[in-house]
Structures are given as C-alpha cells and as structure tokens.
Amino acid sequence: SSSAADYVTDGSSGRSYANYTVFKGKAALSMSPLLPKFRKLESGASKVEKNGVVLLTFWPAIGQRKYDWQKKQIFALSPTELGSLISLGPAEHCEFLHDPSMKSSLEGQVKKSLSITPLGNDSGYFVNLSVVNTVEKTNERFSVPVTRAEFTVMRTAFSYVLPHLMGWDQAVRPRQANTPASPLKQ
Amino acid sequence: SSSAADYVTDGSSGRSYANYTVFKGKAALSMSPLLPKFRKLESGASKVEKNGVVLLTFWPAIGQRKYDWQKKQIFALSPTELGSLISLGPAEHCEFLHDPSMKSSLEGQVKKSLSITPLGNDSGYFVNLSVVNTVEKTNERFSVPVTRAEFTVMRTAFSYVLPHLMGWDQAVRPRQANTPASPLKQ
Amino acid sequence: SSSAADYVTDGSSGRSYANYTVFKGKAALSMSPLLPKFRKLESGASKVEKNGVVLLTFWPAIGQRKYDWQKKQIFALSPTELGSLISLGPAEHCEFLHDPSMKSSLEGQVKKSLSITPLGNDSGYFVNLSVVNTVEKTNERFSVPVTRAEFTVMRTAFSYVLPHLMGWDQAVRPRQANTPASPLKQ
Amino acid sequence: SSSAADYVTDGSSGRSYANYTVFKGKAALSMSPLLPKFRKLESGASKVEKNGVVLLTFWPAIGQRKYDWQKKQIFALSPTELGSLISLGPAEHCEFLHDPSMKSSLEGQVKKSLSITPLGNDSGYFVNLSVVNTVEKTNERFSVPVTRAEFTVMRTAFSYVLPHLMGWDQAVRPRQANTPASPLKQ
Numbered sequence: 001s002s003s004a005a006d007y008v009t010d011g012s013s014g015r016s017y018a019n020y021t022v023f024k025g026k027a028a029l030s031m032s033p034l035l036p037k038f039r040k041l042e043s044g045a046s047k048v049e050k051n052g053v054v055l056l057t058f059w060p061a062i063g064q065r066k067y068d069w070q071k072k073q074i075f076a077l078s079p080t081e082l083g084s085l086i087s088l089g090p091a092e093h094c095e096f097l098h099d100p101s102m103k104s105s106l107e108g109q110v111k112k113s114l115s116i117t118p119l120g121n122d123s124g125y126f127v128n129l130s131v132v133n134t135v136e137k138t139n140e141r142f143s144v145p146v147t148r149a150e151f152t153v154m155r156t157a158f159s160y161v162l163p164h165l166m167g168w169d170q171a172v173r174p175r176q177a178n179t180p181a182s183p184l185k186q
Numbered sequence: 187s188s189s190a191a192d193y194v195t196d197g198s199s200g201r202s203y204a205n206y207t208v209f210k211g212k213a214a215l216s217m218s219p220l221l222p223k224f225r226k227l228e229s230g231a232s233k234v235e236k237n238g239v240v241l242l243t244f245w246p247a248i249g250q251r252k253y254d255w256q257k258k259q260i261f262a263l264s265p266t267e268l269g270s271l272i273s274l275g276p277a278e279h280c281e282f283l284h285d286p287s288m289k290s291s292l293e294g295q296v297k298k299s300l301s302i303t304p305l306g307n308d309s310g311y312f313v314n315l316s317v318v319n320t321v322e323k324t325n326e327r328f329s330v331p332v333t334r335a336e337f338t339v340m341r342t343a344f345s346y347v348l349p350h351l352m353g354w355d356q357a358v359r360p361r362q363a364n365t366p367a368s369p370l371k372q
Numbered sequence: 373s374s375s376a377a378d379y380v381t382d383g384s385s386g387r388s389y390a391n392y393t394v395f396k397g398k399a400a401l402s403m404s405p406l407l408p409k410f411r412k413l414e415s416g417a418s419k420v421e422k423n424g425v426v427l428l429t430f431w432p433a434i435g436q437r438k439y440d441w442q443k444k445q446i447f448a449l450s451p452t453e454l455g456s457l458i459s460l461g462p463a464e465h466c467e468f469l470h471d472p473s474m475k476s477s478l479e480g481q482v483k484k485s486l487s488i489t490p491l492g493n494d495s496g497y498f499v500n501l502s503v504v505n506t507v508e509k510t511n512e513r514f515s516v517p518v519t520r521a522e523f524t525v526m527r528t529a530f531s532y533v534l535p536h537l538m539g540w541d542q543a544v545r546p547r548q549a550n551t552p553a554s555p556l557k558q
Numbered sequence: 559s560s561s562a563a564d565y566v567t568d569g570s571s572g573r574s575y576a577n578y579t580v581f582k583g584k585a586a587l588s589m590s591p592l593l594p595k596f597r598k599l600e601s602g603a604s605k606v607e608k609n610g611v612v613l614l615t616f617w618p619a620i621g622q623r624k625y626d627w628q629k630k631q632i633f634a635l636s637p638t639e640l641g642s643l644i645s646l647g648p649a650e651h652c653e654f655l656h657d658p659s660m661k662s663s664l665e666g667q668v669k670k671s672l673s674i675t676p677l678g679n680d681s682g683y684f685v686n687l688s689v690v691n692t693v694e695k696t697n698e699r700f701s702v703p704v705t706r707a708e709f710t711v712m713r714t715a716f717s718y719v720l721p722h723l724m725g726w727d728q729a730v731r732p733r734q735a736n737t738p739a740s741p742l743k744q
Contacts (some may be wrong), residue, residue, distance in 0.1 A: 015603040016596065018725030020637065033729050038202065045201040052730070079206065084335035086342065149642035153720065156644065160721040162339065163346040164730035167204030171219050172238070172350035224388065231387040265392065270521035272528060348525065349532040353390030357405050358424070358536035410574065417573040451578065456707035458714065534711065535718040539576030543591050544610070544722035 028067045029144040030057045033161040052165030058129050058142035073131050075114050082158045090122040109135050124148045214253045215330040216243045219347040238351030244315050244328035259317050261300050268344045276308040295321050310334045400439045401516040402429045405533040424537030430501050430514035445503050447486050454530045462494040496520045586625045587702040588615045591719040610723030616687050616700035631689050633672045640716045648680040682706045
C-alpha cells in the first residue's frame with residue numbers, strides 16, 4: 001500500500017544512505033531502510049505520521065556482471081510485511097500485493113507482486129517481483145535467489161530497523177527534560 | 187498492577203510518540219511504549235524508580251472501518267508480562283489479571299483480564315481484553331485476531347523496548363566522565 | 373574470576389542505575405549491568421581494559437515480603453557466562469565457580485558457586501548461589517525460582533547488554549571525525 | 559575478498575577499540591568490529607562506500623599461557639559471512655576462502671581458508687584458519703575450539719554489529735533536520 005514516491009528524500013546534510021545488495025545471474029536486488037515521518041504536535045512533542053519502510057530495488061542483468069539500473073523496479077515493505085519475512089520458516093512462502101496508485105484515479109493500472117519461495121533444503125529463498133501494467137500491457141519479472149546466509153543478513157537487518165521504522169526508538173529515547181538546562185537546586 | 191493513570195505524560199518538547207496499530211473487524215488494538223521514571227539521587231546519579239510499560243489500547247468497531255475511540259480500554263504490560271509474550275510458543279496461551287485500583291479503597295471494583303490464545307496452525311493469536319466493573323455491573327470485551335506477521339512485529343518491538351523500559355539502556359550508556367570537559371594533558 | 377569490588381562505582385553525575393528484581397519466598401534476586409572500563413591510549417583513542425559484567429545480588433527473606441539487604445551476596449557474570457545463560461536450553465543446567473580473592477593471598481578462602489537448574493516442563497529455572505567460607509566455616513545458600521517469563525526478561529536484557537559490556541557499542545559508534553569541526557569546502 | 563590492509567585505522571581521538579578473545583591450548587582467537595567507510599555526497603549526505611567487517615586474529619601458543627603475537631594471521635568477515643555464522647546450526651559447518659591480493663598482480667599467491675566445524679553434541683565449534691603461501695611454500699594452520707557459550711557471545715555480538723557494519727544504524731538515525739536550528743514558529 002506504500003508507494004515508493006512517498007519516500008523520495010532530499011539530500012540534506014546529515015542524511016546517511018546504506019543498502020545491502022546481492023548481485024545474481026539474472027538480476028540484482030538491493031534493500032535499504034527509509035525512516036518514518038514525524039508530525040510536530042502543538043505541544044512541541046512529535047508523533048509518527050507515516051511508518052518507515054524497507055525499499056527493495058530490483059534491476060536486470062544485461063551481460064556478465066552488468067546490470068541496467070534504468071530498468072529498476074521497486075517494492076516498499078511495511079513493518080507488518082517485514083514481520084512476515086522475519087518469521088518465515090525454512091519451507092514456507094509468502095506473497096504481498098501492492099498497487100502503487102491505490103486510492104488514486106490510476107488505481108488498478110499497475111499491480112506489483114512480491115513473492116518469497118524456498119529454494120529447498122533450507123538453503124535460502126527465491127525473491128520474485130512481478131510488475132504488471134494492464135494499460136501498457138507489460139509484465140516485468142525479476143527472480144533473485146538469496147542464500148540462507150544472505151537471508152540471515154536480511155532478517156537480522158530487518159529485525160534491527162523494524163522498531164526504528166515504527167518510531168519506537170524515538171519513543172523510548174531519554175527526554176531532554178531529564179537533563180534540564182535550568183538548574184535543579186538553587 | 188500498573189495503572190494507566192501512572193503513565194499520563196505531558197507533551198513537553200522533545201517527546202516522541204509512536205504506536206503499532208492493527209484494525210480488525212470488531213475492534214482495533216494499538217500498542218505503544220512508555221518510558222520508565224528515573225529518580226535523581228543525592229550523588230547526582232539517577233536510578234529507575236518505576237519501570238516503563240507497553241500500553242495496549244483497545245477500542246470497538248462501530249461500523250465498517252469506523253472505530254469509537256471514546257470507548258477505549260487500556261492495559262499496561264510490565265517487563266515480565268512482555269517476557270511472557272516474547273517467549274509464547276505457537277500453541278501456548280497466557281493470561282494476565284490487573285486491578286487498576288490495587289492498594290486503594292477501590293480495590294476489587296474493576297477487574298481487567300488480558301488473555302492471548304492461539305488462532306491455531308501457528309497462524310497467530312487472539313488478543314482478548316475483558317474489563318469487569320463489579321459496581322457498575324458492566325463487562326466490556328474485546329477480541330482482536332493478530333496474524334503471525336503482526337505478532338512478529340509485536341515480539342520484535344517488545345524485545346527491542348524491554349531493556350529501555352527497565353532503564354538498562356541508560357545504565358550502559360557511556361558516562362559523560364569519559365570525555366571530560368577539563369583537559370587531560372596540560 | 374571478577375570480584376564485585378572491582379565494580380564499585382562513584383556516583384558521578386550522568387550515571388544511571390537500573391536493575392531487574394524478582395522477589396520470591398525465600399530470597400530476592402536482583403540483576404544490573406556494570407559498564408566495561410576503558411583505557412585512554414597515547415593516540416587519543418581508547419580501548420576496553422576490563423569487560424563489564426552483570427551483577428547478581430541475592431538477599432534472604434526474613435518474613436513475609438521482608439528481605440534483609442545486609443545479608444546480601446553477589447556474583448558477577450562475565451560475557452562468556454552470559455553467553456552460557458542466553459543459550460541455555462529448557463532442560464539444561466549450568467554452573468559457574470568464582471573465587472573473589474583469586475590471585476591474592478586469600479585465594480581459596482571463599483568459594484562461590486552459581487548454578488542454574490531447570491524447574492521442569494519448560495517452566496523456568498532455579499537460580500542457586502552457594503557461598504562457602506572455608507576459614508569462617510560458613511555456607512550461605514540462596515535458591516530463587518525464576519519463571520520462564522522472568523528468564524525471558526533476563527535473556528533479552530542480557531543479550532542487549534552483552535555487546536555493551538564488551539565495548540562493541542563504542543567500537544561501532546560513528547567517529548567524531550565523520551563530522552569534522554573544520555570546514556570541508558572552502 | 560576484503561583484505562585487512564583496508565582496515566588499518568589511524569588512532570584519532572574518539573576512536574574506541576574492543577575485542578572478544580578466547581585463549582586456548584594451541585592458539586588464541588580475537589575478534590573485533592571495524593566500521594564501514596562512508597563517502598560524502600555532493601548534497602551533503604553520505605553513503606556507505608565499503609562495508610565494515612569483523613576482524614578475526616589468530617596467533618599461536620608458544621608455551622603455557624604464552625602466545626606469539628608476531629606470528630598472527632587475520633581474516634576479515636564480511637556481512638554475508640557473518641550471516642552464515644549467525645545462522646549456523648549445531649551440526650553444520652561452513653567455509654570461506656579469501657585471497658588478500660585479489661585483483662592485484664599478486665592474486666593467487668596467498669590463499670586463506672576459514673572453516674567452522676562442530677565439536678559434536680552441540681558443545682561448540684572448531685574455528686580453523688589455514689594460510690597457504692604458494693610462493694614462499696608455507697602453510698600456517700590454527701585451530702581454536704570455541705565452546706557453545708563462547709559461540710553464543712560471538713553470535714550475539716555479530717548480530718548486534720551487523721547492521722552497524724552495513725551502515726543501517728546511520729541510515730535510520732534521526733535526521734538533524736528534525737530539530738532545526740531555525741525557529742519553526744515566529
């Protein structure tokens with residue numbers, strides 16, 4: 001339900017970018033966390049307005065160790081979808097369906113489907129993305145085999161960022177008020 | 187044993203609020219962490235006086251995708267109760283009983299019971315709250331089915347905040363004294 | 373091998389104390405993390421000189437809900453001992469032996485033994501401390517039953533503090549040099 | 559594929575070093591995390607240019623409790639290799655091959671192999687390093703038995719640092735822009 005356009009960020013100073021990328025025979029898959037958006041309240045406090053996501057980016061191989069970034073497709077994983085990945089058993093699969101134009105006049109034009117299916121023998125998963133454009137009659141498919149070691153990196157990194165995407169790291173951050181600028185004892 | 191009234195917080199600047207909410211057919215369930223309270227010692231150090239909690243808020247559906255926030259009921263989970271949830275097996279259940287007026291003259295008037303029961307097939311849990319008021323003769327019940335993916339988000343977020351609710355993040359925070367304002371070598 | 377005396381800390385400002393305590397029929401058990409000690413190097417960098425510990429404190433019940441803090445005994449868990457507890461299976465047990473005077477003239481006078489034994493049915497553990505003083509001919513014993521929920525809190529909190537006790541949180545902290553005081557572009 | 563030379567760091571102030579070391583009969587094994595490298599972008603933001611690693615250092619015993627640091631050999635574990643270790647089952651083994659001079663004129667001269675093999679009965683692992691120099695006709699071997707408790711410390715510490723080695727801690731760090739220096743309401 002989250003579209004990637006919501007997460008285009010300006011390059012303001014202090015911002016750091018990091019991803020985890022696997023390059024495979026037919027495509028590359030990169031993932032990176034995007035922060036939640038906070039809204040300033042009247043009281044001076046702030047509140048999570050929109051959860052963060054982990055952005056998956058797929059782009060195709062066009063030769064040996066050459067990939068075409070122009071043909072990339074993205075998929076934004078919500079906290080609950082991350083929860084599904086984190087708890088995925090070795091022989092289990094899952095699938096998420098997104099419409100990047102949901103609740104707009106273009107709803108239903110593009111259908112994105114991300115599916116994760118086991119490679120077998122607890123050796124990892126296929127991460128598959130299908131992007132169907134019903135108007136342009138196109139269907140782009142990506143399939144990236146991810147080893148168990150790579151999936152463990154994903155699971156560990158997703159578990160780490162999940163509370164941050166929900167803003168819980170900020171909610172449990174010690175308040176400034178604990179170290180007041182005004183003296184306590186006079 | 188913790189009552190929600192203990193955790194009403196002022197909206198001072200720097201405070202951040204975040205929750206995780208699931209909207210289901212008959213009710214919605216929202217959860218958010220609340221920080222421990224520290225007490226300043228004579229020495230200048232501080233000590234946890236009261237552990238933080240995760241606040242669960244239930245409120246009923248009153249139509250399709252409409253929920254009545256006025257009829258909300260809350261339940262505050264202590265660190266040990268969070269430990270119970272974090273380690274809950276797929277086919278296990280647990281129950282917690284709270285009296286919001288414990289040790290006051292109103293003790294026994296209101297009984298809150300939170301129970302978590304498996305949906306079956308490792309597909310998640312029912313989170314049930316019952317609030318019985320023996321004086322007003324009311325009994326409010328909420329039952330929210332939580333998928334395995336959603337429960338994984340809860341478990342991951344609860345594991346993350348648990349040390350913060352106990353103040354252990356502060357106890358292992360590097361001391362200011364490590365970077366003294368006064369010069370070391372002169 | 374670590375003695376508690378090594379971890380007596382001054383109450384300098386900025387220091388925070390936090391513990392997790394369970395009160396049971398015959399004794400209470402409290403645990404709290406203590407930071408590692410860093411040594412300043414010539415280069416200006418610093419290095420962990422001594423790992424932190426989790427301090428366990430036992431003190432006996434002397435009546436209903438009354439405990440005698442004066443009779444407390446302590447046991448300091450090293451990182452590797454914490455690793456043993458974190459990975460302890462439901463039906464497994466473990467034991468650690470400490471001599472608080474090791475490598476001193478008093479070596480062998482006092483023997484501390486901490487053992488963790490299962491309660492059965494995956495319902496938790498007994499945490500037992502025995503302190504034998506061969507000179508004073510005393511033998512103090514504490515046995516505290518810890519529920520699975522409580523042990524999960526311990527395991528979660530121990531896993532959280534472990535990297536901090538080893539100083540790894542400081543080793544992966546972004547360096548000041550990343551945001552130099554001197555301007556980058558002139 | 560990462561060589562240790564890439565990770566030699568200056569001792570600038572603010573830098574902290576920490577390791578976890580096990581001393582065994584024939585050799586000692588020490589591990590410590592090394593931060594990723596960030597590159598400053600034109601926009602003022604920064605981006606991970608090179609992932610961090612966990613550096614393993616082996617050095618041989620030359621007597622009882624005496625070890626020869628001069629004869630040390632190192633092996634740098636990448637995030638994906640850490641993922642492999644973190645998810646290693648009790649009866650499983652894994653092996654990594656590194657060429658410290660890969661893509662240079664010396665490629666193929668030195669071959670490093672790190673293998674982890676179970677001790678049996680879920681009691682831990684052997685961590686073995688072999689460094690073969692095909693020009694100098696040398697073959698140095700180290701084998702360090704690691705108990706389950708020690709491996710749990712490694713797994714816990716590796717899981718903790720993994721997101722930091724990938725720079726994800728920086729990517730989810732609250733932006734300075736959230737607390738602007740310029741006033742919001744005038």
